[in-house]
Amino acid sequence: MLSVFNPLLLKKSPMLVPILVALAAVWYLMIWILIKKLIPKIDRPNLKQVVKMVERDLLREIERRTRRKKKYTKEWAEAKRRLEEIGDL
Amino acid sequence: MGIYDEFLRRIDKILEVEEEKIEKVLDLWINLKEFLLIIRSSCSEPKLKKVIEEVFTSGSRFEISAAACSEPLKDEWQSIAKIDLRRLRENLLALRKIFEKKREKLEEVLLEAFAKAKLGISPTVVIDDLIESGLLSKSTASYLRLESREIEKWKNPDEIRRIAGLLFQIRRLRDAEERNS
Numbered sequence: 001m002l003s004v005f006n007p008l009l010l011k012k013s014p015m016l017v018p019i020l021v022a023l024a025a026v027w028y029l030m031i032w033i034l035i036k037k038l039i040p041k042i043d044r045p046n047l048k049q050v051v052k053m054v055e056r057d058l059l060r061e062i063e064r065r066t067r068r069k070k071k072y073t074k075e076w077a078e079a080k081r082r083l084e085e086i087g088d089l
Numbered sequence: 090m091g092i093y094d095e096f097l098r099r100i101d102k103i104l105e106v107e108e109e110k111i112e113k114v115l116d117l118w119i120n121l122k123e124f125l126l127i128i129r130s131s132c133s134e135p136k137l138k139k140v141i142e143e144v145f146t147s148g149s150r151f152e153i154s155a156a157a158c159s160e161p162l163k164d165e166w167q168s169i170a171k172i173d174l175r176r177l178r179e180n181l182l183a184l185r186k187i188f189e190k191k192r193e194k195l196e197e198v199l200l201e202a203f204a205k206a207k208l209g210i211s212p213t214v215v216i217d218d219l220i221e222s223g224l225l226s227k228s229t230a231s232y233l234r235l236e237s238r239e240i241e242k243w244k245n246p247d248e249i250r251r252i253a254g255l256l257f258q259i260r261r262l263r264d265a266e267e268r269n270s
Contacts, residue, residue: 072262
């Protein structure tokens with residue numbers, strides 16, 4: 001059986017090794033692009049969404065701290081309104 | 090590096106740079122003045138106010154002598170500028186020591202200034218404060234960390250200012266809770 005490592009085969013087609021190396025490099029590059037570039041973009045929210053997430057977390061904290069406190073009725077109402085606007089509640 | 094660290098970093102830069110580089114120190118001083126003007130306007134403690142005033146006096150003397158360095162009698166002005174710089178550094182060192190014990194208060198003042206667009210700093214500085222505040226969920230904090238490079242490129246950081254305003258509000262609420270308990 002002829003294997004790619006067979007010296008006879010290499011003698012007949014000297015371009016075989018560079019072609020195989022090139023194919024391996026292309027394969028490796030495709031995997032790298034998939035892992036580093038495409039998958040994170042599919043999973044990750046964009047910058048505007050991240051900012052909204054931050055805003056939501058902070059507003060939740062304000063809402064929690066001002067809840068049922070007479071002194072902060074306005075702040076609580078404002079935080080709740082903005083949370084509703086963002087679509088949290 | 091948060092907003093407080095950014096402020097101390099600007100002081101340290103002036104303290105560390107060689108005194109021969111008058112022009113560079115002048116730029117650094119002008120950068121720091123932006124912060125000091127905000128702190129001065131919100132400061133109510135007499136002792137702190139006095140130190141800040143001393144910093145401003147020595148700073149304006151240094152500004153005058155440093156600006157004159159390009160004129161005739163360059164060498165004489167340069168030696169005057171170096172003396173003024175030494176005085177400014179002494180005052181800045183005193184101010185730094187006071188501020189080391191006032192991190193929380195100073196952070197609040199600077200955050201409020203940033204939220205009201207009175208302080209021109211990179212939004213990433215505030216992002217660091219947000220991440221370190223522990224107020225964000227784990228997923229939000231990690232996404233924010235991943236996006237911090239993109240945030241740096243933002244030319245109009247209005248949304249970050251709005252967030253800084255919320256962070257400032259939470260700090261105020263927390264302080265009030267601590268005072269009441």
